[in-house]
Amino acid sequence: NGHTFMSPEQSYYMTARALQSLTLDDVNEAAAELCSHVAGFSKSTEGADGMTIAVACMPKGINPESEAYCDEESLTNAIYEACQIEVEPEEDIAVPHTLIPEEEIKAAVQSNPPVWQGGKFSDGTPGTMPDQITRPFTLRRLGNGIRIGVARNPAESQRGHLRLVAPGGRDAEKRLGFKNGAMAIGARTMQEGGAFGPWTRQQVELFCVDHLLMVEINCNEESLTIDFVFPTTNVANVGFGENIQLGITGTEAVMQVVREIIVGFKWEEDALGRSKQHYRTTHETLQKNLENLTTEKITEKMTSLDPRFLSIDVDTVNSITLEEAKLAVMSQMSPSDLEISVAGDLNVKEVLEMVHVYLGSIPAATNDEYKKEAEKTMGSVPLPPKPGQHIELELEDSDPRAVAYVSGRAPNAWGFLADGTTVAEHVLQVDKKASDYDKRRRGHPLFAHVALRLISEIVNRRLFSNVRERKQLTYDANFSFTGFERLSGSWFLVTVTASKEKAQLALEACKETLATLRKGSPISIDNVESAKRVVMNRHEIESRKSSYWTELMSGIQEEQIPLKGPLAVTDFQAVVESITPKDLQLVLETLGLDESELFTAIGRTKKPAGMETGEDEVVRQPGVIGMRRGGALTG
Incomplete structure (x- = not known):
């Protein structure tokens, strides 16, 4: 069939030989050939034989008198006029071999x-x-x-x-x-x-x-x-x-x-x-x-x-x-x-x-002239006002859908709450009968960080099981922490995508899932072991990426993240394996999960004013699993 297959070494060798033989004229000839379908519209240039196809798209309902209106005549005129404009070649830019001699x-x-x-x-x-x-x-x-x-x-x-x-x-x-x-x-x-x-x-x-x-x-x-x-x-x-x-x-x-x-x-x-x-x-x-x-x-x-x-x-x-x-x-x-x-x-x-x-x-002393002296204290997120609030929002969109959110206060990625206290302090205060061994475990700098990651996995599984599988109210339910490191305090966010008719039911099912975690169906040993496997597997997979290593090292020597140090990496597996269901149940209480503290929202689309779309013209958009939504709450 005329094809030649080469090994990578052969391909590299032949490419190098071809590049050695290329001249500037060869490159210019190839460029002229590539552009011949457009260059031919110029009066001073000979173009390629054959038909040139141009495609344009514009919104429906544009007034024919408007500059934005596009038909066959205006499109071809615009292309032809543009091709008559003289083009000045750009000056060659000398690319430095090194930035610093x-x-x-x-x-x-x-x-x-x-x-x-x-x-x-x-x-x-x-x-x-x-x-x-x-x-x-x-x-x-x-x-x-x-x-x-x-x-x-x-x-x-x-x-x-x-x-x-x-x-x-x-x-x-x-x-x-x-x-x-x-x-x-x-x-x-x-x-x-x-x-x-x-x-x-x-x-x-x-x-x-x-x-x-x-x-x-x-x-x-x-x-x-x-x-x-x-x-x-x-x-x-x-x-x-x-x-x-x-x-x-x-x-x-x-x-x-x-x-x-x-x-x-x-x-x-x-x-x-x-x-x-x-x-x-x-x-x-x-x-x-x-x-x-x-x-x-x-x-x-x-x-x-x-x-x-x-x-x-x-x-x-x-x-x-x-x-x-x-x-x-x-x-x-x-x-x-x-x-x-x-x-x-x-x-x-x-x-x-x-x-x-x-x-x-x-x-x-570099950049000292710009430096502003300020007390180096850990900033914090504002404490959410009480009681929580519910928001209803409508937005014009031709695609009928809804999204619901449940949010509340949480510790930051290293266990600091907005008031400056820590998860470890709260757990110690509540569990007064803790053994010396438990106190040592919970005093580890990585304890809160790992506990919050495990809680995130467990809540996501519960949401999947309850809201999606059992009640079939959504195709996407997700729980996440904002995860600030240098600011005290954070938020959790539950995201649910659903039909407009089921949005309220999906929201209530999410609130119910969070509530049962605390009392009706607390965290079990099976929940914890399953979450541990997920967290460890993810850590091992991510460890193959250089970007993950730079993320791990960032902040290790930074005073504004006092609990992040080399132990966050060297002791990670040991701390994960030491976590118990009771640990997570106690940490769960540092989140703002009370009904009165929750902030909720439902956003729905509505048909744009004056829009009349026949049922046969509607193109349904499939749901996107795991779609990342914007905003500060998503981290």
Whole structure:
């Protein structure tokens, strides 16, 4: 049949030979051929033979006099007129082989010699030595204050993940007196920008493309997070075969980008404009989405309109200036506040050497001019008002459906409640006859974290059994915790999707499921053992991902998460196996499950005004299992 099958080695060899023989004229000829179906519409260019097909789509009911109206004539005219416009070729962009010249980094090391310090932890684990490599991860600090964690994960071959965390997030907007939304919009501005040092945004983007780097910058309620995915091998090589010149590794490339983000990032107005457009679109989309809007309304009631946990409205977005966004983000970028975690198929010693050179040579006083002094205390979520409330919401949508929510107060991921007390303290106070062994178990820093994960699994199983299987009221019922780490307190959220007619019954069934967990049908040993298997299996599967390791290491050396330390990883299995049904029953009482404390909501769609859809034109949308809904409550 004319096909030739090759091994990967043969394919690579033939591709390399083909690339060596290609010329600029070959590339231009291929490009002209690809574009010939469009180029032929220009009076000055000869196009391809044959028919060209153009397809356009517009909403129903557009006035023929409107500019948005599209028919065959207007479409062909628009295409023809566009093809008569002269196109100016863009100037070639010189892509840097390296962002930081060797002599520049040598000068930085000489002027600010990097120093390793041992790791320090708040969970009771002894500090680590500054010159030792340990397993499963190596945890240290640099002399400038940056916390470092490195782990080897060969499961993802030739790939790595780096996470930079700056605690603060939208909580810092309120705590440090910045304008509402400044931190979030500033983080997105960094994502949309990328110029630093002598390089333009386009040059940095192409550098990242050449070195296969993916960068994602996010701001949530409690931190600013920058994630990098990168190859751990040599990339951006020049030439082929014997003439090849090796480029720097993806690991070194990502270290250069991280350094420049901290010390030399350039803030640009056009990046701010794209950031604002993103948030305007996000807010406008939220207003048209049943699930997201209902979540937003219940969050408004639970937080008493606390802006840290709500979407940013259009007026607020428009009011943020570049200087306000810059000051907010850069106030979080002091080296002493940063934590960097690296995991992947890498040589730990080599990575530590790169960290030492590129990040250790950053002066400790970097970005001090932006820093705002504030008391370093753990922030908290607002206590929900009492009694709880019920919300009914209708949203115009052609797809008839409903969504229901049940929410209430809960501890954060490490067992801290909004009032500053802990799960361990509550359990100790209630179970006064606990043995010394039980007291020691429940005093472990990981106890509450594991207990909450097991409770989440058990509640999800009960919801599936009761609401879906037994009562057949829904095709999707889900229980989750918001899971804040740096803020005291959190919320739980039960999400139910159902038909409009069954939404109220599904909501009541969810409340009934939560109530019976406390009294009618408490947690059994079978429930616990089943949940343990799920949690352990998930942990083992996730442990093959480098991103999971960076998530585990993030916060281990951070004082604002006092119970998270090396024990959170090394003792995980032991703590899971030690949990009993009584433990979980006691922890369950720290949640706001009383009927009077619950916040509930039902969102339903209604047919848009004036819409007349024949039954034969209705296209039913299948239910989406496990769909992630937006909003602060979902974590």
